[in-house]
Amino acid sequence: MRCKITYLPTFKSKTLVYLTIFIFLIPIIISAQNDSIKTSPSKFNLKVFKDPVDGKFDMSSFLIDYNGFLPVAQLITEPALGDLGVVFTPIFIKPNKAEEEKYIPPDITMGFVGYTANKTWGFGAIRIASLPKHHLKYRVGVVHGNVNMNFYRELPVVGEKDFGFNFNISGAFAVLLRQIAQTELYLGLEYFYLYNKINPDFEQTRFPDFEDRVDFTDNISSLGVNLEYDKRDNVFTPNKGLYITSDFRVSEKWTGSDYNFENVHVGVFQYFQFTPKWVSGFRFESNLQFGEAPFFMKPAINLRGVPLAKYQGKQTYVLETEQRYDWKPRWSSVFFGGLAKAPTENISFDESKLVYNYGTGFRYLLARKFKLRAGVDVAWSNNDFGWYIVFGTAWNNRN
Numbered sequence: 107m108r109c110k111i112t113y114l115p116t117f118k119s120k121t122l123v124y125l126t127i128f129i130f131l132i133p134i135i136i137s138a139q140n141d142s143i144k145t146s147p148s149k150f151n152l153k154v155f156k157d158p159v160d161g162k163f164d165m166s167s168f169l170i171d172y173n174g175f176l177p178v179a180q181l182i183t184e185p186a187l188g189d190l191g192v193v194f195t196p197i198f199i200k201p202n203k204a205e206e207e208k209y210i211p212p213d214i215t216m217g218f219v220g221y222t223a224n225k226t227w228g229f230g231a232i233r234i235a236s237l238p239k240h241h242l243k244y245r246v247g248v249v250h251g252n253v254n255m256n257f258y259r260e261l262p263v264v265g266e267k268d269f270g271f272n273f274n275i276s277g278a279f280a281v282l283l284r285q286i287a288q289t290e291l292y293l294g295l296e297y298f299y300l301y302n303k304i305n306p307d308f309e310q311t312r313f314p315d316f317e318d319r320v321d322f323t324d325n326i327s328s329l330g331v332n333l334e335y336d337k338r339d340n341v342f343t344p345n346k347g348l349y350i351t352s353d354f355r356v357s358e359k360w361t362g363s364d365y366n367f368e369n370v371h372v373g374v375f376q377y378f379q380f381t382p383k384w385v386s387g388f389r390f391e392s393n394l395q396f397g398e399a400p401f402f403m404k405p406a407i408n409l410r411g412v413p414l415a416k417y418q419g420k421q422t423y424v425l426e427t428e429q430r431y432d433w434k435p436r437w438s439s440v441f442f443g444g445l446a447k448a449p450t451e452n453i454s455f456d457e458s459k460l461v462y463n464y465g466t467g468f469r470y471l472l473a474r475k476f477k478l479r480a481g482v483d484v485a486w487s488n489n490d491f492g493w494y495i496v497f498g499t500a501w502n503n504r505n
Contacts, residue, residue: 166475191222241285270307327362330355342478342498367397411485419448438469
């Protein structure tokens with residue numbers, strides 16, 4: 107398998123993550139230094155941030171010609187994580203070196219470190235790249251952090267109540283996909299590992315509908331098959347095209363997991379450009395789970411304006427649309443709305459609560475050569491409100 111991360115019960119989780127980050131970053135640093143020596147201009151000029159086409163602020167030349175990065179200092183506005191925080195994410199974006207006529211997504215490398223108002227903190231690194239000559243593309247990442255997060259349950263008489271948990275986590279993942287013939291279809295394997303030490307932030311001897319244990323440590327280790335079809339015109343802010351992703355993951359004793367369960371995920375994203383200024387996007391996603399997973403791994407509705415993990419079930423179904431209007435070459439407005447349900451073991455699809463969201467936002471064309479837009483969204487749902495800083499499409503950010 108392409109990811110040689112094996113479950114080692116006697117190996118310290120933090121050491122595993124630090125070592126993985128070190129090994130993971132060495133080739134990236136060396137590659138960046140070599141590219142810098144070969145291609146970087148000898149003198150830096152602030153005009154690099156001005157697009158020669160329209161004279162507006164643009165990061166394309168800095169990313170390509172100077173091996174620069176997007177210094178993204180992003181606010182965290184997720185209600186489940188304390189409503190306010192900041193994460194610093196340097197993002198390196200480089201055009202793929204393969205010379206082909208069709209669109210090839212750029213290689214993306216990023217690290218991140220963040221902190222929120224409820225004392226959640228974390229750091230990690232992600233690499234997304236492709237090897238067209240070998241018909242391969244891959245994603246790898248590592249993370250370590252201390253997360254304080256609320257989960258919600260309906261209690262008799264009381265109604266909906268939130269319960270806070272502290273998660274000390276260390277994790278890693280890897281996906282390797284191989285192109286099928288000369289199509290846009292890719293098939294491959296994926297691996298996911300999570301070490302999790304959990305403690306409740308409330309005084310109760312038993313968790314309502316969560317677990318029988320009061321505090322515990324778990325290992326989640328899963329192997330899966332991943333299928334992907336991508337005909338979008340770009341991966342950051344698509345104007346047209348179809349993207350389908352599906353995976354089946356198994357977590358069992360033989361994979362090194364403390365739990366036995368399976369997950370099936372299907373996502374379909376379709377973009378239409380009805381006019382040069384109007385882009386219409388549609389999203390359908392579903393998560394199905396079988397077996398007995400821990401409460402923090404159960405599928406949850408993923409919509410802007412809906413706190414993470416508020417609506418959990420054995421299955422989730424999400425429909426959402428986003429309409430973007432480019433009223434100027436650099437500036438856009440977006441309007442979105444969606445519907446979702448999360449049936450449980452005891453509540454059928456028809457009887458489960460209908461969750462909705464709606465909202466609006468704006469985008470600025472931050473890197474024209476990559477068609478990368480960024481901006482801010484505000485969203486409302488049944489009983490909640492949220493606002494989000496969006497880098498690329500929001501469906502990438504939340505997926």
